[in-house]
Amino acid sequence: MNPYRLIDKYYTPGSKLYHILVTHSESVSKKAIALSENHALLKVDHDFIRECALLHDIGIFMTNAPGIECHGEHQYIEHGYLGGQLLRAEGYPLHARICERHTGCGLSKEDIVNGNLPLPHRDMRPQTLVEQLICFSDKFYSKTDLNRELSVEHIQKKLSKFNPEQLERFNAWLDFFK
Numbered sequence: 459m460n461p462y463r464l465i466d467k468y469y470t471p472g473s474k475l476y477h478i479l480v481t482h483s484e485s486v487s488k489k490a491i492a493l494s495e496n497h498a499l500l501k502v503d504h505d506f507i508r509e510c511a512l513l514h515d516i517g518i519f520m521t522n523a524p525g526i527e528c529h530g531e532h533q534y535i536e537h538g539y540l541g542g543q544l545l546r547a548e549g550y551p552l553h554a555r556i557c558e559r560h561t562g563c564g565l566s567k568e569d570i571v572n573g574n575l576p577l578p579h580r581d582m583r584p585q586t587l588v589e590q591l592i593c594f595s596d597k598f599y600s601k602t603d604l605n606r607e608l609s610v611e612h613i614q615k616k617l618s619k620f621n622p623e624q625l626e627r628f629n630a631w632l633d634f635f636k
């Protein structure tokens with residue numbers, strides 16, 4: 459599949475939002491592929507990793523995040539499962555799972571219920587190696603400061619504000635994917 463066919467269907471090439479989405483997603487893709495090359499367990503098809511990385515944030519246009527040029531109606535935290543719905547409707551259920559399972563270091567049903575989050579009440583933590591790889595790689599890039607890889611310390615500090623499991627999961631990945 460060609461991920462740009464879908465990106466170009468929902469985003470206007472040349473727009474600021476297109477630039478933000480594609481720059482961020484390409485950074486995530488490069489990181490994920492570099493990590494997979496170093497890892498014996500990750501001899502996964504690079505095309506699949508790249509497609510997933512490029513599409514993981516496809517749902518952001520449906521959210522309201524003016525700082526990154528998103529002017530939709532939904533809350534930003536919904537972009538994962540909205541992107542998942544979109545990709546499932548397009549016929550890509552495996553890529554859809556990546557979208558739904560990359561928020562923070564993944565959200566458990568308890569996180570969603572206890573946090574009163576506007577998300578379906580089900581487990582949305584990454585499960586497969588590729589789901590974990592994309593979620594982990596995504597943490598190194600923001601959409602407001604494009605082209606800069608965030609330091610491990612910066613990410614850890616950010617995650618420490620949430621449920622301790624978020625930081626624990628990130629640290630476990632740091633160990634696993636190095």
Ligand SMILES: [Fe+2]
Nearest residue numbers: 482514515596
């Ligand atoms: Fe992302």
